[in-house]
Amino acid sequence: MLYIVFYICFSFLLSSCATVIPPSGGEKDTSPPRVIDLLPSNQSVNFTKKEIVFYFDEYVQIKNQSEINFFPEIKPKPKIKTKGKSIIVEFLADLTPNTTHIINFNGSISDLNESNSLENFQYVFSTGGFIDTCRLSGSIFDLKYNLKKKGAKIGLFQEKLVENFDSLIRKSKPDYFILSDENGNYSFSNLKSGNYILYGFKDLNLSGYYENKEPVSMPIEITIKDSLKANIPLFIENQFLKKDTLSCLYKKDSLNMGSINLNFKKEIYDSGKYLGEIMLKDSSVTCFNINSKIIKIDSLLTGVYSFKMFEDANGNDFWDSGNIKNLISPEKLFFFGEDINIKKDWEIDIFIE
Numbered sequence: 066m067l068y069i070v071f072y073i074c075f076s077f078l079l080s081s082c083a084t085v086i087p088p089s090g091g092e093k094d095t096s097p098p099r100v101i102d103l104l105p106s107n108q109s110v111n112f113t114k115k116e117i118v119f120y121f122d123e124y125v126q127i128k129n130q131s132e133i134n135f136f137p138e139i140k141p142k143p144k145i146k147t148k149g150k151s152i153i154v155e156f157l158a159d160l161t162p163n164t165t166h167i168i169n170f171n172g173s174i175s176d177l178n179e180s181n182s183l184e185n186f187q188y189v190f191s192t193g194g195f196i197d198t199c200r201l202s203g204s205i206f207d208l209k210y211n212l213k214k215k216g217a218k219i220g221l222f223q224e225k226l227v228e229n230f231d232s233l234i235r236k237s238k239p240d241y242f243i244l245s246d247e248n249g250n251y252s253f254s255n256l257k258s259g260n261y262i263l264y265g266f267k268d269l270n271l272s273g274y275y276e277n278k279e280p281v282s283m284p285i286e287i288t289i290k291d292s293l294k295a296n297i298p299l300f301i302e303n304q305f306l307k308k309d310t311l312s313c314l315y316k317k318d319s320l321n322m323g324s325i326n327l328n329f330k331k332e333i334y335d336s337g338k339y340l341g342e343i344m345l346k347d348s349s350v351t352c353f354n355i356n357s358k359i360i361k362i363d364s365l366l367t368g369v370y371s372f373k374m375f376e377d378a379n380g381n382d383f384w385d386s387g388n389i390k391n392l393i394s395p396e397k398l399f400f401f402g403e404d405i406n407i408k409k410d411w412e413i414d415i416f417i418e
Contacts, residue, residue, distance in 0.1 A: 097183040098125045098176045109190045112160070117168075117188065119152040124177040127152065132173040136241045137164065163193035165255055171244070189255050199256040200292045205245050205265045207280065208298035209384070210347045211373070211400045213249025214267060214280070218242055219297065221253065222262040230284040231390040234264060234275040256289055263287050265297040278305045283387055283394055300386040300395050323407040324363035327372070328416045334358055340382065341374040343405075354382075370405040372415070373398055 102120040105112065127133070130145055144155040152174065160166065168188040175182045189196060201221075206213045220239030245251045245265075266281040268274075275281055280299035287295060300306075325343070333339050339355040343362055351362055355374060375384050375398045387395040405415065 094176065094179045095181060097181040098123050098174065103188070105190070107188055108196060110194055110196060112190045112192050116153055116155045121150045124150055125152060125174055126177050127173050128175055128180070129173050132171040134169045134171065134242070136167040136169065137161070138238070160192050165189065165191045165197040165257065167255055169243070197255050197257045199258050199289045200252070200254050201256060201289055201295065202250070202252040203295045203297060204250050205297040205299060206249055208300045208395060208398060212347065214299060215245055215247050215249055217245045217265050217267050217299065219245060219251045219265045224260060225262055227262055227284045227286055227392070230262065230392070234266065236274065238273060258290050260286070260288050263295055263297065265299060267299060281389060283389065283392070303386045303388055306386050322364050323367060323409060323411040323413070324361060324365060325405065325407070326412065326414045327360045327362065328414060329355055329358055330417060331358070333417070338376050338378070339374050340377050340384070341372065344371045344373065365407045367407050367409050370407060371401060372405060373400045375399065
């Protein structure tokens with residue numbers, strides 16, 4: 066048997082148009098419509114117009130007007146219509162003075178023939194003499210498995226009390242929101258400086274509000290003065306979470322096996338409070354109490370594994386996630402920053418530092 070030693074450093078996770086028939090032949094158009102003019106121009110200040118006209122290089126359509134968002138919210142909601150190669154946004158009431166406004170189209174604009182969407186397009190203007198320039202960015206991820214989440218909703222409430230967080234996210238729309246991209250990242254721009262509550266959730270039923278059993282985050286109180294980065298961990302609330310016991314189901318194949326020796330620091334195993342878990346993708350392979358310096362995990366199928374552990378603060382042998390009503394944070398999870406590659410007949414030492 067080969068005997069391999071790896072030192073792995075530990076990291077803390079903490080929308081009526083005439084039908085147009087495209088010409089036959091030639092390559093399929095895969096390019097989205099391109100903005101060729103804007104009246105008034107983007108980033109306009111001292112804005113007093115009653116409408117904005119967007120001109121494109123081809124005929125366009127709006128696939129879903131509900132995807133177009135106005136920040137801050139404008140009431141009554143502006144009228145949006147298409148006219149040939151242009152889109153017109155008409156305001157039906159006076160706008161709030163001295164305010165930076167953002168229109169986020171969220172991929173709702175596409176060409177008429179091939180429905181190629183124009184992504185990441187927004188229009189910014191101010192009814193005052195300047196445009197707010199603060200930025201906020203980061204990533205949003207599943208806390209339990211340390212995996213980034215695409216299509217999650219990230220919201221910002223201005224000047225709200227964190228004690229009302231549970232009610233806020235169930236009944237109110239945030240002052241600003243955005244969806245995470247394919248890589249689980251998000252970015253706000255042109256924000257006003259000040260205090261915010263940042264949060265995220267996975268809107269599984271597309272209601273626009275948080276509902277039980279959906280992945281959600283704790284409220285994150287932030288102060289934005291210029292540029293800020295903040296990562297958002299999601300979890301299912303503890304009362305709805307399916308518990309993982311210390312005995313995990315696993316099929317073995319004696320022909321393709323390797324093993325791991327996990328070496329822990331004295332302060333970890335002496336406390337008797339830590340639980341460890343070997344993961345294969347997002348499935349548990351084995352779970353155990355960390356109560357000795359060296360714990361051997363044998364009969365592991367060949368493959369790429371990961372390891373995590375948490376401090377079992379209440380001693381119930383489960384990882385407890387948070388409770389947003391009572392503002393109870395999840396028990397902290399610790400993940401290793403490198404994969405553990407198990408090969409046939411290999412025995413690997415992992416030193417946790």
